[in-house]
Amino acid sequence: MTIALDTKPGINHQRISDMLNRNIILAPWLSTEGKINRISKEQQELILALARRLNENRIRRIKMLVVDERMFVSEAYALYMHAEFLKSTAIYLSSMKLGTLRVTDEMIHVADRLLAEYLKNYGSDALVNNYMLIGSYEHGQLLEFYKKVPKEVYVSGRWHRPWTEFPLDGELDYAISQSAVKIDADGLVQLTDRGREIYQQVKQVLVNTGYLQQRARWMRISNFTNLEDYDEVIETLGPDAHTMRRKLIHMSGIKPGMRVLELGCGTGTLTFDDGLHQIVGATGSIVGVDLSAGMLARAEVKRKRLGIENVKFVQSDAENLPFKFQEFDAVVGFGFLHFTNIPKVLHEVVRVSKRGAPFVTMFPLQFPASQDFFQEWFGDLLAIQEQEDSNVLLHSDEALESVGDFFRDFETFTTEARIPYDNPAMVVKFFVEVANFFDGALSRFPWRARQEKINELIERGEVIVAKYGRRNLVSKHAMQWIRAVNS
Ligand SMILES: C[S@@+](CC[C@H](N)C(=O)[O-])C[C@H]1O[C@@H](n2cnc3c(N)ncnc32)[C@H](O)[C@@H]1O
Known part of the structure; x- marks a missing residue:
């Protein structure tokens, strides 16, 4: 499957706001790994198995994408993306609906149903695009803040997407192909002028669709939930x-x-x-x-x-x-x-x-x-x-x-x-x-x-x-x- 990041507000509005309304989330703040191991080994396997099924059933036809340059989305990347959606949504549901930090199997299955319904309505291209928009926002925020970061840091996601369990080199290649970032002789990644422009566009889409406000709210409510004292x-x-x-x-x-x-x-x-x-x-x-x-x-x-x-x-x-x-x-x-x-x-x-x-x-x-x-x-x-x-x-x-x-x-x-x-x-x-x-x-x-x-x-x-x-x-x-x- 090939795909290109689409930053058009009109196209994005419906599919991002519908994703929010359905409680499908990629809310990294909720998965502050390290503090507590919220997902057991067996649950990781369950998530991967469900992600594999979602990935197989996904609608392959690409619609609504009108940009010329395209990014190759490998099977592994798509699989991982589904797993990340499943995991964050299950963490969110367990925290919000059950008030527990530990994820339950039931909530993993609920997350799976929510994603399957979304994919049925919009197709996987929309989900990939949403994922990439949110990911590009994190990348842009990283480079705007630190100006230059080692390639290894960008690709591992350690400073900006520590919940990511998959190397982001495909995303880096894509950003380079879009002339959004460049790597200098010391191996440091930085935004280009074009990259800054794209970052502002992406941010605007996430503001206009209410994504960023919603994410701040999720973070706050989950923090209230975690505040035992x-x-x-x-x-x-x-x-x-x-x-x-x-x-x-x-x-x-x-x-x-x-x-x-x-x-x-x-x-x-x-x-x-x-x-x-x-x-x-x-x-x-x-x-x-x-x-x-x-x-x-x-x-x-x-x-x-x-x-x-x-x-x-x-x-x-x-x-x-x-x-x-x-x-x-x-x-x-x-x-x-x-x-x-x-x-x-x-x-x-x-x-x-x-x-x-x-x-x-x-x-x-x-x-x-x-x-x-x-x-x-x-x-x-x-x-x-x-x-x-x-x-x-x-x-x-x-x-x-x-x-x-x-x-x-x-x-x-x-x-x-x-x-x-x-x-x-x-x-x-x-x-x-x-x-x-x-x-x-x-x-x-x-x-x-x-x-x-x-x-x-x-x-x-x-x-x-x-x-x-x-x-x-x-x-x-x-x-x-x-x-x-x-x-
Ligand atoms: C500072 S606490 C106040 C709690 C309580 N009224 C008191 O006097 O101690 C704010 C509360 O508002 C809740 N809250 C925030 N946004 C909300 C919303 N949109 N709907 C319902 N409750 C919300 C939070 O979860 C939190 O429990």
Whole structure:
């Protein structure tokens, strides 16, 4: 089979977004190998056997490819590509649907079914093209960041695609044939002007199809799932969190007997630890929704320990709720709205809540970058972040524009919460790695550079703690509150 990388937005849009909708993924961040061996030897063999079958059944006819230069895709490459899709999709499904780090055989078979259906609809050329687009993005990101890398590094994928178990020399040959990269006399690979142009085109396709945003989200949700000590982390980094959650419950005006929806419920802190369940009482009920199966599993442990029957947890995206029209008397959500597509969430809130139902939420705004220690610690990331479009943390008017589109009646204000920065490992793990608050800046970093940056920030934090003293490392962070009524 021969194929050429197609970067046309129109052609790519449908087949990439459909791949996303079907939960077929190549999300390397989820397969941070080395931390834990998620797939047993037997499962590796199962994946290869299924990949072989997918490869044999693939539709060989090449359609939609209109570029002249072609890359030869060997049987081995195609086999490996299917295996990589199967593996990442199975890791993703196990983490998202089951909340486990270990992959189950069942999820490998589900991944196989998803891929088979996709291949039936689009043919293998589309899958190869998607694979190569994503791969070219990683290659381009590597060379943009490091400028020159040894050929062996490029081909092994060690710095940018460590999950790859197949030598990437075919991809290097292809990139050379496209005049996208060149190798200098010292054996160092670098982008050409043409290569930089292709990288920008590829990046644009992955931005426009929503792939990169979706990948950042997968990474975040899987990091929440893996964060076993979430409650302890928030106790440390958010000493005002309990007080703020109780304030949110108070502002909502929720009364005994109401049916309440809690969005982004996490480990159930608002419901169990901070009193929402006590307020709705035995005659009311609460449904907690979160995308992270791991967070929900922790909430469920609390529910069982307390023997509470009228609270239920549902794994779902707040942007697409599995509930009927006007099911709830109130909707609340603490510290989650900034992670979502706000208009989509508000549309769902209005749909599932009754007329007159309150919606109350609170979320952090952008970092207060004015303090010296903060600048010293995160200034380089903040500077890159300013040049990028994407920022998880919102500025003060950003959410309000959407709220005004969905609610005629709402009030808003900001308060300040204390955040102690004296535990560098925890600060960096939560703000940088899990919540990914510097997503815009870090989107420029290939895999290895990202890991190195995280370690460097922890070390820098320790120097800052020694320099300023623990007690001087408390920052005041702006929190935005919104109380709206569905009219
Ligand atoms: C900072 S935690 C807050 C958890 C909890 N509300 C609390 O007060 O501790 C954010 C939560 O939002 C969840 N989340 C992020 N995006 C989401 C989405 N689109 N739909 C549902 N939950 C989401 C995360 O999985 C995580 O559990």
